[in-house]
Amino acid sequence: MAWPVQAQGKPAVNLSIPAQPLNQALLQLGQQADIQIYYLPEIVRGLDAPAISGVLTPEQALRTLLQGTGIQYERNGNAVTLRRTGEVAELPAVSVTGESPAGPSDLSAAYPGGQVARGARLGMLGIVDIADVPFSVTAYTSELIENQQARNLGDVISNDASVQLGGPWHFDNFYIRGLPLNREEIGFNGLYGIASTEGNVLDGIERVELLKGPNTLLTGASPRGTAGGGINLVPKRADDTPLTRLTANYMSDGNVGGHADIGRRFGADNRFGIRINAAYRDGDSSTDNESQRVGMLSAGLDYRGERLKVSADAGVSSQRIDGAKSNFYVTSPDLPSAPAGSTNVWPSWSYQEKQHTFGMVRADYDVSDYVTLGAAYGGAESTRKMNSPFGIITNGQGDISFSPSALEEDNDTESLEATARLRIPTGPITQQVVLAYTDFRSDISNYQPQTTWSATSNLYDPVSLPEPPGLDFDQALTPLSSTRLRSYAITDTLSALDDRVLLTAGLRHQRIRVNAYHWATGAFESRYEKSRNTPALGLVVKPVDGLSLYANYVEALSQGDTAPNTAVNANEVFAPFVSRQGEVGAKVDWGTLSTTLSAFQIKRPSGFLDGSNRYVIAGQQRNRGLEFQAFGEITPGIRLLSSVAWTQAILTKTAGGQFDGNEAAGVPKWSVRLGGEVDIPYVPGLTATARVIYASSQAFSADNSMRLPSWTRIDLGARYTTRVAGRQVVLRAVVENVANRRYWDTAPAYQTVTYAAPRTFLLSATVDF
The missing domain is CATH 3.55.50.30 (Phage tail protein beta-alpha-beta fold)
Structure with a gap:
């Protein structure tokens, strides 16, 4: 026609x-x-x-x-x-x-290539196009999660060169722009305290949103107070098209599982939706004596009326890792070479067992065309039980001294947010004013069984370790910490010249109150309470179509550091501090390819272990960096997801100038992620994938006497989309660490290291019914 x-x-x-x-x-x-x-x-x-x-x-x-x-x-x-x-x-x-009704489940469209979205949820500002915000933001899609067969959050976030892993894969700890992001600081649908504090399962997640730089104004004070960036998980919602998707998966050397994803909408105008996800995986991993068992069930409900939009999420997950590799603390003056990834010095009787239960609801109501009121409330409980000996590398030959380490811990959280969004048309300039209130509570209790036991082993020739006797579990838990974060915020975004100039100014008043208790007795030890007004300012200018120039200045009040378990003052809680960031950048949308170039500087108080193994806050860490990111389609059938980061992390104003000018530990100067996909023209439906991950050498201690060597990892894969018996079928295969390289792969926080996994094979088959 x-x-x-x-x-x-x-x-x-x-x-x-x-x-x-x-x-x-x-x-x-x-x-x-x-x-x-x-x-x-x-x-x-x-x-x-x-x-x-x-x-x-x-x-x-x-x-x-x-x-x-x-x-x-x-x-x-x-x-x-x-x-x-x-x-x-x-x-x-x-x-x-093209123009579906707005609602709490709405997502920004995927950018060409399908791996990254065009926008993300930015806290109190709501869902915003990445070209319209004065920050560096990336939202990874469920398509990327499925095609890369990501098992944990680290697999997804590793696509960004500005992010380093901050510990074993079974904990969601990261370094963003060279500064730590603790697993308690991961958001879920815009709220802290709902995501698991013990490692998140991704089968019910639609988007993983990464915001780089302090984000206190947008989301409120996070439980630990990061200055490097933030992560938000977006749950899945039902589409208008019914979905019944089954996936079978396999990971070497014998871990097998399945995933069911079911979505339906019903009622007048498909106003009601339900999305159910269930998954289970169990079996051996590619590391000797290590096995993993994961189970999860989640449900996402939503209603999208003309003025009222409501969503609700609930879920449970369970994880058990037997023989799980963990961190080593290093006292040796020489760091030995990393062992083979398949080697496991941890005994088969060691384990990490984790449970997570959560629920939350979010609602938005359009009072008029100019006023929208919103509220969200949720709670969660994360528990962990573990018996995994603590290992110390004592010399350059790889000798290890083990001591007992056991724990039962319970983390109860509640989180609340209330917003009022006002749209004010004022002639040539449009204003959007947002008022927000947040309230977060976290209560952590624990019990640490004690026994006298010691053992020795070696990185390259591990021995069988006897299990520590007399570890008495299932005792009453005692308080460890109690945290209350409350804040009030206002932002005003001015838009002029048909949205070619956007100026956002905001102020958040934050109050942090933390009580700390003795780890063994639960006796009250210390309390601090501090409040502060922290401003933020951002500007976006679009001189021509497709080009966004941006700049921001952000301050963030952060909860003080906690001394690590390896320090003589373990679990000491320090007072809150303020971090400051300045950033400029340019985002270019070339049509099917998007690029971002940014430069930043972050200053925050610095903590490290001194010569007497005491964790101290002394001086300042100043991180300066340049970042480049590109994603989308270069040409039809060739997709790109790559980034490069150069970061200079320097210690300044240290006590007596002892470490002034030294590199901060755990920050590689160069970090590279080169990922791409190519559709094979001669075999319709076949796609080849590849990714290269590189990190340059990095300082290991404040005195810079030791360094972690640089390392490179190569991943290769393929997927094939076809139809079988009238059903769409997608077959995927990925080989991680193809060259089976040996290396220390995590940021050395507090002089600890973790060695990388060996060559690992991932297979999956997905069928839509």
Whole structure:
């Protein structure tokens, strides 16, 4: 059919739509070409669409997608109606793409290539396009999580060169821009305290959003107070198209599991939605004497009315790792070479057992076209029980001294947020004022069984260790810490010249109150309480289409550090401190490829272990850096997800100038992530993938007497999309650490290191029913 006369002026646009199910392809066409497409879900069910890329009119693109399907289209203005040949074009119970109703489950569209989204949730500012915010933000999609077969949050965040792992894979600790992000500081749907503090399972997660730099203004004070950045997990929601997806997976050397993902919408205008995810994996890993068992169940509900939008999430997860590798504390003046990744010096009787239960609800109500009120509330409980000896590397030959280390811990959290968003049109300048209140509570209790036991082993020739006798578990837990964070904030975003100039100014008043108790007796030890007003200022200027220049200045009040277990003053809690960041950058959208170049400086008080093994706050750490990121499609069928970071982390103002000018531990000067995908033209549906991860050498201690060597890891993979018995099937294979390299792979916080996993094979098969 030819376009109606009134639609003939619709211009050609730059489109990039990968080969995928037809309903998803139509959704992306509606978003990229700014048209509405109406159809009954059953007429596209089970159909696939070819890839489209290049400058095309909506008519050309639609003809290509519908070729051979028997589906015809009619267009009236900006709306397109699809129907089967011979059917009457009617619109009962339609599915709409391009401009779906707004709601709490809304997501920014995926950028061409499907690995990264165009926008993210930025706390009190809501869901914002990355081109419109004066910060460096990346939102990784569920498509990336599935295709890379990510088992944990570290697998996803490792795609960014500004992020380093901060411990074993089974804990979500990271370093962002050279500063620590503790696992307690990971958000869930915009709230702290809901995500697991003991390692998150990703099967129910739609997006992983990474914000670099202090984010206190946007999200409130985090439980530990990071200055390097923040992570937010976005739960899955039901789409208009029904979903029943089953995945079987395998990890060497014998870990097998499955995942079910089911989504439905119902009611008038599909206003009600439910998304259920369930997964279970169990078996040996690629490391000797290590096995992993993971189970999870989550449910996401939502309602999207004309003015009221409500969502609710609940879930449980359980993890057990037997023989789990952990950190080593290093007292040797020489750091030995890392052992083979398959070597495991931890005994088979050691374990980490973790449970997590959570629930939260979020609601938004449009009082008028200019006023929106919102609220969110949630709570969670994370528990951990472990018996894993503590290892100290004592010399350059790799000798290890072990002592007993056992723990039972319970972390109860509650979190609350209330917002009022006011849109004020004032002629040529539009204002959006947001008022926010946050309240966070965390109570941690624990019990640490004690016994006299010691053993020795070696990194390269481990011996069988006897189990420590007399460890008495299942005793009453005693208080360890109690944290209360409360804040009030206001932001005002001014928009002028058709959103080409956006200025955001804000102020947050924060109050931190922390009680610390003795780790063994639960007796009260110390309390501190501090409040402060922390400002933030951000500017975005778009001189031409596709180019965003931005700058920001942010201050953040952070909860004070806690001395590590390896220090003689273990668990001592220090007073809160203020971190400051300045950043400038440029974001360029080339059509199907997005690039970001940024420069930043962060200053914050510095903590380290001194010569007497006491953790002290002395001096300041100043991190300066340059970052470059690129993602999207270079050409049709070639996708890129890469970044490079140069970071100079220096200690200043140390006591007596002892370490002034030294490199801060745990920050590689150069970090590189080069990832890409190529569709094989001679085998439709086949895609080859590759990723290179590199970290330069880095200081290991404040005196810089030891360094961790540089390392490089290469991952290769492939996936094949086809149809079997009328069902879409995706087969995936990934080999991590192809060269089986040996290296220390985590940031050496408090003089601790972890060695990398060996070559690991990942296989999965996904079927849509």
